[in-house]
Amino acid sequence: MKNKQIFLTIFSVLLGLVVGGIALAVSGYNPLEAYGIMIEGVFSRPRYISWTFIRSVPIILTGLSVAFAFRTGLFNIGAEGQYIVGAATAALAGYFLELPAGIHAVVVIIIAMVAAGVWGGIAGLLKSKFGVHEVISTIMLNWIALYLNNYIVFWDKFRRPQSEASQKILETAQISILGGLRTSGNEFIRGIFSTPVNLGIAFAVLAALFVWYTLNKTTLGYELRAVGYNRDASEYGGINVNRSIVISMVISGALAGLGGATQVLGVTKEISVLAAMEGNGFDGIAVALLGNTTPLGSVLAGLLFGGLKYGGPKIQPALGAPSEVIDIMIGSIVFFTAMPNFIKVIAHKLKKKRGEAE
Amino acid sequence: MISLTEIAFILGTTLMYAAPLMYTALGGVMSENSGVINIGLEGMMTIGAFTGATVGYFTGNPWLAFLAAGVSGGLLALLHAVASITFGADQVVSGIAMNFLGGGLSLFLSRIFFDGATLTRPINLDDKMPRPFNGIFERNSVLDLVLNQYATVYIAFLMVLLIWFVLYKTRLGLRIRSVGEHPKAADTLGINVHRLRYFSVVCSGILSGFGGAAMSIAVVSNFRPTLISGQGFIALAAMIFGKWKPQGAMWACLLFGGAQGFIIYFGGTGVNISNQLLSMIPYVITLLVLMGFVGKSNGPKANGEPYMKQDLNL
Numbered sequence A: 001m002k003n004k005q006i007f008l009t010i011f012s013v014l015l016g017l018v019v020g021g022i023a024l025a026v027s028g029y030n031p032l033e034a035y036g037i038m039i040e041g042v043f044s045r046p047r048y049i050s051w052t053f054i055r056s057v058p059i060i061l062t063g064l065s066v067a068f069a070f071r072t073g074l075f076n077i078g079a080e081g082q083y084i085v086g087a088a089t090a091a092l093a094g095y096f097l098e099l100p101a102g103i104h105a106v107v108v109i110i111i112a113m114v115a116a117g118v119w120g121g122i123a124g125l126l127k128s129k130f131g132v133h134e135v136i137s138t139i140m141l142n143w144i145a146l147y148l149n150n151y152i153v154f155w156d157k158f159r160r161p162q163s164e165a166s167q168k169i170l171e172t173a174q175i176s177i178l179g180g181l182r183t184s185g186n187e188f189i190r191g192i193f194s195t196p197v198n199l200g201i202a203f204a205v206l207a208a209l210f211v212w213y214t215l216n217k218t219t220l221g222y223e224l225r226a227v228g229y230n231r232d233a234s235e236y237g238g239i240n241v242n243r244s245i246v247i248s249m250v251i252s253g254a255l256a257g258l259g260g261a262t263q264v265l266g267v268t269k270e271i272s273v274l275a276a277m278e279g280n281g282f283d284g285i286a287v288a289l290l291g292n293t294t295p296l297g298s299v300l301a302g303l304l305f306g307g308l309k310y311g312g313p314k315i316q317p318a319l320g321a322p323s324e325v326i327d328i329m330i331g332s333i334v335f336f337t338a339m340p341n342f343i344k345v346i347a348h349k350l351k352k353k354r355g356e357a358e
Numbered sequence B: 001m002i003s004l005t006e007i008a009f010i011l012g013t014t015l016m017y018a019a020p021l022m023y024t025a026l027g028g029v030m031s032e033n034s035g036v037i038n039i040g041l042e043g044m045m046t047i048g049a050f051t052g053a054t055v056g057y058f059t060g061n062p063w064l065a066f067l068a069a070g071v072s073g074g075l076l077a078l079l080h081a082v083a084s085i086t087f088g089a090d091q092v093v094s095g096i097a098m099n100f101l102g103g104g105l106s107l108f109l110s111r112i113f114f115d116g117a118t119l120t121r122p123i124n125l126d127d128k129m130p131r132p133f134n135g136i137f138e139r140n141s142v143l144d145l146v147l148n149q150y151a152t153v154y155i156a157f158l159m160v161l162l163i164w165f166v167l168y169k170t171r172l173g174l175r176i177r178s179v180g181e182h183p184k185a186a187d188t189l190g191i192n193v194h195r196l197r198y199f200s201v202v203c204s205g206i207l208s209g210f211g212g213a214a215m216s217i218a219v220v221s222n223f224r225p226t227l228i229s230g231q232g233f234i235a236l237a238a239m240i241f242g243k244w245k246p247q248g249a250m251w252a253c254l255l256f257g258g259a260q261g262f263i264i265y266f267g268g269t270g271v272n273i274s275n276q277l278l279s280m281i282p283y284v285i286t287l288l289v290l291m292g293f294v295g296k297s298n299g300p301k302a303n304g305e306p307y308m309k310q311d312l313n314l
Helices: A002-026 A031-043 A046-071 A079-096 A103-130 A134-153 A179-183 A187-192 A200-217 A219-229 A231-236 A241-268 A280-290 A295-319 A325-338 A340-357 B004-033 B041-059 B062-086 B091-113 B142-147 B151-169 B171-181 B183-188 B193-219 B231-241 B246-269 B275-292
Strands: none
Touching (some): A002 A031, A046 A079, A046 A200, A046 A241, A046 A295, A079 A103, A103 A134, A134 B231, A200 A219, A280 B091, B004 B151, B004 B193, B004 B231, B004 B246, B041 B091, B062 B193, B171 B183, B183 B193, B246 B275
């Protein structure tokens, strides 16, 4: 059973790569060359690898958020909005609070997770109290969050004059690591740490462990999953279904919010006006689906998509090939994971052919 | 006080912004009445907007551009149909894939056709959608402000009528709805569930493609990455808001278009109301309405459930 799932996942990824390759080939670019540049663009230098990790952190966390909700029977399309709320709250608390270094960052992260948890919780409440489907309510909440973010950025006391961005967070709230090495006299070390390396990846791993532990080792996790499997049976079994839905969405929202917070505290140090969705939440959906909604799967899928998103755009300057081929690939991968039956049919046909040849 | 001309201006803007939403929301109505959830409206609208702008730029013919936009949306919808109807895929997941593909393909192709730019070159102002009532009323008079609209606006209202007629007054419509309510019963009566669902989903893509073009060759004159950003989702909300009915969806789109009209009006007057807060209104209203008015089970009963006659031959 488990092996079959892994096979389906790998096959979906391969098909996605094939579709991307066809798109490139049809438009006159050599797909092998393009994939070569992407691989080189991720692995050839330590700096590139650390960038790939930095890129992966937000989508691993939104992926965990979506995966967690999924496991409890909820489809959280709202990771995008919860991420935005987490980021905006982190920027506010990182700028306005004055606390000692270290403590400041911890407090900011907690506040951001609570705010994003509440944002997710609203969708949970709407579902449990009013029967509003979470897919619809979270789509609405995404847009409200986007405009809320822009409202906050444009707030007189917070906006950086003459810009479309907020003030930078205080240094005490930053979560960069080895900041001193960045200005080291040694050119090599300076090169490696020229990226905004930060604690984000550690948070992502901790969050994955938290999700695994909560779902598999706690009574709460058992109840949440039971509701996901069968709502009516759970209710009959004495589980407070409405409460479970809200808790689930709060946890899911907090995880996405952690993604937004680590991005602000570790990489951007500010928030800026959003003209459109950045797509972290939607990438998270792709990550969760590809990772078969497991914590480990989400981490691995997050790294894969993080690599694609970091290495992919490098084909643009090198070959002139459109980097949007990445979205086509991710879309195809999601498309194929949506229909395991299709892959089963193909695999069956392949097997048959091989059988005839023997 | 707000003057009559100002009201006319708001009404005119409302109609202009409601039209793209109406096409797309009608697309949602078609697909979901046949029992297939289509969360990929956004992607289908985006590829329609791109195709419309591109064909419009190269041919200079707005009608050809409009039709091509419908075809491109329909083709993307065909993928959704294959996954969700033939292979029994999770329809929400497949829809999300459509949004990635629609957006990705549009920008990918834009870079190929327009020398690496994600912004298509603007079509000639003369090649935009015609405005049938242009020059008939006195310039900037009340009637002119309200009725001097692009043809796409009027076609959108005709489409509402057409889809309403098809769904509620024809055998085809009855069958589509029966397939969305109770596919098994429909199947027993000899109705081809799969074929009707394919038809409805592809129609939904064509309509969404029209919606995108109504944006890129009428409201503005080119395609850019942020042009559609979210309108497909608003259309989805409008469909639910309108209880999966064409006329309901129309009213909801007019409401959302109206919110847009007010935002532009207040932005122009310098009244001290934040545009950001005004922009939230349609989404907040949708949530409130969903809480209060739309009950738990208002959509087609079998919406989202794949219907497999028998397991795939494995």
